[in-house]
Amino acid sequence: MMNEYLSFYEKYKISPVVQNIDDFKQHVRRRTNLYRQLGVSPITFKDKDVLEIGPGGGYNALVTYTYELKTYTLVEPNTTGYNELKNNFKDINNNNIFIFNDMLEDFKVTKQYDIIICEGLIPGLSSKDSFINVIKSLLKPNGIFIMTTSDQVSVFFEIVRKYMANILIENIEEIDKKVEILVDSFSSHLKTLKGMTRSHSDWCLDNLIGDAILEHTLTINHAIELLKSDCYVLGSSPDLFTNYSWYKELPTDTVEYNKIFQEQFLKKWHSFIDYRFIQKDRESSKNTELAEYCLALISAIKNSDKKKNILDILEKIQTNLKADIEEGTILSMDEIIEVISSGITPEKIKNMKFFSSAFGRGQSYISFAKENSAL
Ligand SMILES: C[S@@+](CC[C@H](N)C(=O)[O-])C[C@H]1O[C@@H](n2cnc3c(N)ncnc32)[C@H](O)[C@@H]1O
Known part of the structure; x- marks a missing residue:
């Protein structure tokens, strides 16, 4: 299949x-x-x-x-x-x-x-x-x-772009035209990624037009x-794990050996939302909650939910992050909420000051x- x-x-x-x-x-x-x-x-x-x-x-x-x-x-x-x-x-x-x-x-x-x-x-x-x-x-x-x-956390900003893209191209039939509109709208964002080796049109096709990102x-x-x-x-x-154990005291059983990675990941997960910043570790339960909201956003987009539901979820994500994350991420979220509330246009997307350089660790x-x- x-x-x-x-x-x-x-x-x-x-x-x-x-x-x-x-x-x-x-x-x-x-x-x-x-x-x-x-x-x-x-x-x-x-x-x-x-x-x-x-x-x-x-x-x-x-x-x-x-x-x-x-x-x-x-x-x-x-x-x-x-x-x-x-x-x-x-x-x-x-x-x-x-x-x-x-x-x-x-x-x-x-x-x-x-x-x-x-x-x-x-x-x-x-x-x-x-x-x-x-x-x-x-x-x-x-x-x-x-x-x-x-x-769902590492692609959160890409999922937001996918939502915006869906609105920009909803009445367009031709694939080339869709790519043209999206490249025009999002190129100012992609230009901020210095290490990028793919063309903007391939990136838009793969991430904003194709649906695989929603999986x-x-x-x-x-x-x-x-x-x-x-x-x-x-x-x-990225190389995010540390382990100070003396090697003779490391567990030799695979399940036990891997536990330390799993525990650390849960405390660091919020640092995956915005590649520009590294955050201090925080309680795992907060990150589990963050991931639930990010998953809810994906479901809402898959189900073509109303704008109000999307905005509610975005606000929950912002509240969850507020105390533990850099201001740049929060300002990017303010901007996203403002543009979605007031109506998405290519012009507004092109000129987003904070969101344009906000990408997840993908x-x-x-x-x-x-x-x-x-x-
Ligand atoms: C997003 S591309 C990544 C390509 C490449 N690995 C890279 O990182 O640039 C995913 C690739 O997986 C291939 N693919 C999809 N389903 C597959 C499957 N069931 N078995 C093997 N390859 C598959 C696709 O055709 C496509 O070339």
Whole structure:
């Protein structure tokens, strides 16, 4: 069965995850920074069997390949993404690259892999848990799994933009016209993101026109929950966890070992709402409440609720955050509430002073090492 990504991408024959990699050296350095933070330095990849699920056109895969893998298997079901991927790898004619035009669910394989990468995919699926379980079964003992999470708090500002976008394009039929209106309205926001490697039109297609973002409710804690029976957390990007334990006193049982990550995440979750600031830890219960309101906002948008309901939820979120968060976030929320109340227009969106640079932490990366149960 097709998911939100595939039905949207296939309908319009797109793969809106193209990156500008003209400066390939810099691209390699950026990606290597990411892997290093995840505890997976290039030498870990050397001579390994690596599986990547949903690589799109393979812009990141081109970097991973430079780490001298033993084999590289790529599984990409979207026709446009698959063709782009084939094209991007066409000059690399080593016989250790295997590209499949399949969904993971239909990928028939009996072998297991040393390293599995799945980036920018699972949070957008409605069947997250079973997908992760399939991946786990493909991982060798001691193997490493790198995935992304993205949740209702980390995409809160993107969800607000999605709500605004829905109103701006509600009577527009043509996809190109929709993209034009949204790029015009939100470019001043996207320009504030210095590290961005995607085009504004791809970003708008993927996040504001496609509906996958409304499925983004995969928290770091839930990912740990699903993997904790036989995997250890290895690293994360952003790198937010600390552990002062003497290694001889660390729990060796995976469930116990992972607990400290889960506890810390709950205290830090509000720092995911606005990437511009790092907040002091706060009570977990406040963050659980915040997440409930952010989830309610997603449901309200899915159900096309009235403006009043949306505003009520936004006010609850603001009240929850007020005592514990930087003024910049609160001012951004004031502005959002004001623009929604008075009526959304491209002109107003373009000129939002505080909200224009307010983005959540969106996608986070987390890596896991599977235990070797034979030992
Ligand atoms: C948002 S894109 C991310 C692409 C790339 N990994 C990146 O981070 O730039 C999600 C990708 O997952 C692919 N995909 C969707 N459903 C899939 C499935 N069931 N199995 C494997 N890949 C899938 C999509 O076609 C798309 O290329």
